Amino acid sequence: MIYLAAEHFVRAPQWTWYILGYFFFAGLTGGCYALATLLRLVGDARDEPAARLGFYASFVTLLVCPVLLTADLGASWWKFWHMLVDVTPGDQGLNFKYWSPMSVGVWALLVFGLFAAVSALESFVLDRRAGARPLGGIAGLVFNVIGGVFALFIASYTGVLLSVSNQPIWSDTWMLGGLFLASGLSGSAALLALLTRYRPDAAFSLGRLHEADGYFSILELVLLVAFFLTIIAAGTAGPTVPLLPLWLLALVGIGSSLVVARGHMRIRPAGGSAAIARAGTDTLVVSALVLLGVLALRAAVIFSAQ
Amino acid sequence: MAVTIKPGESYGFFTDTSICIGCKACEVACKEWNQLQGDSPKFLADSYDNTGQLDDQNWRHVKFIDDVPAQSADAGNGKAFLMMSDVCKHCKHASCMEVCPTGAIIRTEFDTVFIQQDVCNGCRNCIAACPYSVIALNPATGTAHKCTLCYDRLQGGLQPACAKACPTQSIQFGPLAELQQAADVRLAALHSQGVTQAQLYGRDDKIYGGLNAFFLLMDKPETYGLPNAENAKLPSRNDVGGYVGALVTAVLGVIAGIVAFRRRGTS
Numbered sequence: 345m346i347y348l349a350a351e352h353f354v355r356a357p358q359w360t361w362y363i364l365g366y367f368f369f370a371g372l373t374g375g376c377y378a379l380a381t382l383l384r385l386v387g388d389a390r391d392e393p394a395a396r397l398g399f400y401a402s403f404v405t406l407l408v409c410p411v412l413l414t415a416d417l418g419a420s421w422w423k424f425w426h427m428l429v430d431v432t433p434g435d436q437g438l439n440f441k442y443w444s445p446m447s448v449g450v451w452a453l454l455v456f457g458l459f460a461a462v463s464a465l466e467s468f469v470l471d472r473r474a475g476a477r478p479l480g481g482i483a484g485l486v487f488n489v490i491g492g493v494f495a496l497f498i499a500s501y502t503g504v505l506l507s508v509s510n511q512p513i514w515s516d517t518w519m520l521g522g523l524f525l526a527s528g529l530s531g532s533a534a535l536l537a538l539l540t541r542y543r544p545d546a547a548f549s550l551g552r553l554h555e556a557d558g559y560f561s562i563l564e565l566v567l568l569v570a571f572f573l574t575i576i577a578a579g580t581a582g583p584t585v586p587l588l589p590l591w592l593l594a595l596v597g598i599g600s601s602l603v604v605a606r607g608h609m610r611i612r613p614a615g616g617s618a619a620i621a622r623a624g625t626d627t628l629v630v631s632a633l634v635l636l637g638v639l640a641l642r643a644a645v646i647f648s649a650q
Numbered sequence: 651m652a653v654t655i656k657p658g659e660s661y662g663f664f665t666d667t668s669i670c671i672g673c674k675a676c677e678v679a680c681k682e683w684n685q686l687q688g689d690s691p692k693f694l695a696d697s698y699d700n701t702g703q704l705d706d707q708n709w710r711h712v713k714f715i716d717d718v719p720a721q722s723a724d725a726g727n728g729k730a731f732l733m734m735s736d737v738c739k740h741c742k743h744a745s746c747m748e749v750c751p752t753g754a755i756i757r758t759e760f761d762t763v764f765i766q767q768d769v770c771n772g773c774r775n776c777i778a779a780c781p782y783s784v785i786a787l788n789p790a791t792g793t794a795h796k797c798t799l800c801y802d803r804l805q806g807g808l809q810p811a812c813a814k815a816c817p818t819q820s821i822q823f824g825p826l827a828e829l830q831q832a833a834d835v836r837l838a839a840l841h842s843q844g845v846t847q848a849q850l851y852g853r854d855d856k857i858y859g860g861l862n863a864f865f866l867l868m869d870k871p872e873t874y875g876l877p878n879a880e881n882a883k884l885p886s887r888n889d890v891g892g893y894v895g896a897l898v899t900a901v902l903g904v905i906a907g908i909v910a911f912r913r914r915g916t917s
Contacts, residue, residue, distance in 0.1 A: 353875045355703075355786065357778040382907040391911060416773075419792025423752075423771035430753035431769050439753055443886045446775050447751035496900045504892035508885045509778040510745055515888055521896030529903050552910050559906035563899065 350578040352512040356650035362416035367502045367642045369408045370453075371528025372535060374499030376402035377460055379532050379556065381492035383549060385485065394549035396467035397539050401532070402495070403464035406457060428454070445505035452497050459491030499532075500525035506645065513649040516578035519571040520645065526564035527594075530601055531638035533557035538631035541624055550627065551608045557634065558605020561598045568594070568641075583648045590644035597637015600630045653824050655807050660761035661799070662862030663813065663821055664829040665735055666836060667874075668848060670820040672698060672712050672733040679815035680710040683800065697731065704736055705786035706795035710812050711736045715873060734865065734874050735812070735821055738763065738784045738797035739852060742859030746776035746785055749885050754794075761826070762799040762862060770794050779885045781858075781877050799863070826862060836866060857882045 380398025383391040414424045427450040430439045441447040466478050477484050503520030514520065537553040540546040575581045584591065604626060655661065681688050688707050691700040697714030704711045715732040740763045747755040747763060754770035757763060765776075765785075770793040777785050777794060785796045800810035808814075813823035822829060833850055840848040851871050852861025856879040871878045 351872060351877055351881045352781070353783055353877060354779075354781055355705075355777055355783040357774040358787065359774065359778070378903070379907060382904065382911050386908050386913070387911040388913050417771055417792060418787075418789060420770070420772035421792070423792075426752040426754070426769060426771040427773070432753050432756065432766060435753070439751060441751060443889055444749050444751050444775070445889070445892075446749065446773065450751065496903070497896075500896035500900065504889070504896055507888040507892040508749065509775075510781045510883070510885055511778050514778075515885065518888060518891035518895045521892045522899030525896055525899045525903060529907075549911075556907055556910035559910060560903060563902055563906065567899065 350512070350516050350580055352510060352515075352580070354510045354512070356511070357509075358650065359416070359646060360650070362412045364639070364643055364646055366409055366412040366416070367524065367646070368531075368639050369405045369412070370502050371499050371524055371638060371642075372532050373402045373406040373409065373460065374456070374495040374497070374525075375528040375530075375532025376405065376536065377456075377463065377495035378492050378499065378529065379536060379553075380463070381488040381495070383552075384488060387549070387552070390548040391552070393543060393546035394536060394540065394553065396471060397543055397546050398532075398536055399460070399463040399467045401535060401539060403460045406460045409453060445501050445508050449498075449501045449505060452494055452501065456491065456494040456498050459487070459494055463488065463491060496525065499528035503645075506649075511649045512580040513575050513583065514645070516580050517571050517574040519567050519574060523564065523567040523571055523645075524642070526560050526567055527638050527641050530557050530560035530564055530598070531635050533560060534601065534631040534634035534638075537627050538635075541627065554601075554604045554608045554627075554630075557601045558608075561601035561605070561634075565598050568598075584644065587644045587648050590640045590647075593640035594637045594644060597634040597640070600633040600637075604630045653809055655760070655804050655809070657759035660826040660862065661804065661824065662740060662762070662826045662829060662864070663737060663799075663810070663823055664833050664864060664866070665737070666820050666822070666833075666866045667732065667734040668836075668840065668845070668866055668868055669818045670712070670733040670735055671818055672714060672731065673817060674701075674712050675815040675817055676710045676735050676812035676821055677701060677708065677712060679811040680797075681708075683803070683811035684709065684798070704738075704782075704784050704796070706788040709737065709795075709797040713874065715869075732868055732873065734867070735816075736782075736874075737812070737863050738799070739782055739858070739864070740797075740799055740862035741852075741857075742855070742862070743884060744858065745779040745781055745885050749775045749779045751775060758801055758804075760799070760801070760804050762801065762804075764798055764801050765794055765796060767791065767793050767795075781882060783875075829864075833864065833866060840866075851876060858884070 376398045380395045383395040414421050428439055430437050469478055479487050500521045503524035506514040507520050509515050533553045533556045537550055540550045686707050692702050697716050699714040701708050701711050713734045713736050744763050752769055752771055754766045772792040774787055785794050788795050809823045813821045833853055837850055847868055849867055851867050852864035
């Protein structure tokens with residue numbers, strides 16, 4: 345995989361703003377669903393409001409995704425469904441290529457949409473009336489876990505999609521899938537932390553979300569270093585330099601997460617989540633920086649090869 | 651060269667760059683037959699090339715590779731152009747076809763690679779994958795375009811327009827096996843004349859399983875903007891590595907989430 349002086353003579357696909365937007369929201373929709381599932385499965389009963397917040401956030405951010413993908417097709421927007429159905433005369437049928445991340449991703453987005461919609465609807469029902477989960481028991485847990493697997497895929501496959509090409513930088517590394525996933529989880533934790541400001545009963549989970557964000561940021565930092573090492577080894581790191589401000593913005597987001605997570609770890613023995621919940625302005629600033637970093641990271645990766 | 655064209659056989663181009671004179675008759679014939687308007691001519695200031703690149707409007711492009719010291723001149727004196735009529739390579743293992751999510755890119759009954767315009771939806775995955783920078787998006791139609799190897803002419807028993815128009819037979823069209831034989835003979839002749847730098851590109855299966863449009867080059871492939879055998883790789887090479895990287899991260903991410911969210915009696 346790693347070799348020096350990879351040579352590329354390929355044209356850039358002009359995947360720009362719509363795709364950047366899609367990659368951003370795909371990271372958030374997948375990340376929010378995965379975190380909501382984890383909060384429900386391993387968290388305290390008092391984490392349930394934050395879990396529902398996660399399912400809502402996942403559904404809302406999901407709604408943007410097909411709009412962006414369709415708009416990106418330009419004059420052929422009305423043929424978006426050709427991703428799913430092969431209309432070749434004499435060879436009609438469903439389109440599924442397991443070796444093409446774009447093909448797999450479209451199907452995964454469709455299936456994940458079902459999980460995200462049902463989970464958001466269930467959260468809405470539970471918020472309207474107290475009682476047992478409509479999808480209760482083992483079936484409900486299994487439903488969330490399967491949805492969570494699809495969610496992790498949605499948050500990560502966009503990076504794999506870039507790698508499965510012949511573009512410089514993108515195809516010179518295997519780190520993009522993991523990097524986008526770690527960044528998406530970090531951004532989702534930051535988004536949910538921000539949203540707890542508007543749902544007081546979810547404030548219990550605020551410190552936990554910051555702590556999780558810190559772990560995801562460590563993972564993201566490690567993968568970012570690995571990403572640069574691989575493209576330096578391939579000899580294609582040069583085009584990343586002009587985008588230094590974007591890389592720095594991504595690092596600021598990572599750094600902010602770590603600072604707040606460290607703060608939470610320190611004060612947890614003295615007051616835990618409740619103490620963090622009072623630090624509203626910090627959460628607002630840090631979450632904004634993290635989300636900006638998530639966007640900047642994807643912009644830097646997308647535009648450095650084009 | 652009269653060729654009887656039959657479905658079910660492999661056809662292609664053998665482009666002998668050693669006898670290309672850069673007249674661009676191929677570019678004109680291609681545009682005329684395929685009704686391509688072309689881009690506005692550009693002044694590139696380094697050669698007689700004012701086309702610039704293969705794209706949705708230029709399915710043939712004569713490259714002028716400048717600044718090559720001529721062997722016959724003294725050091726520092728004399729320069730030569732390497733000229734090459736570039737085109738879609740119609741690869742046996744085509745990167746564009748591999749990644750196309752709609753099934754728009756197919757292999758025809760003549761073993762050529764063809765983009766079905768009514769099926770393509772302009773996702774541009776093929777553009778990111780084509781290692782030769784051949785395919786481009788036509789913004790007006792919202793679809794990807796490239797050389798069809800004159801699919802419509804082949805169906806009518808006619809050879810492609812570019813090969814028909816080439817005055818020096820630098821572009822030869824025919825059954826692939828015959829072209830490969832002709833190329834071997836030509837290469838042997840050049841080597842016997844002392845032109846040892848001559849080499850075939852895409853004649854064998856080292857480059858994407860073999861190219862239906864292959865070349866005789868007068869320098870190494872990179873000089874012509876062609877990836878060498880080491881760099882000619884399919885996009886799917888990164889499938890497993892990319893997904894494994896994502897899977898490992900997912901496992902670590904879930905563990906991190908469990909550690910952060912686990913029940914521990916915080917109040």
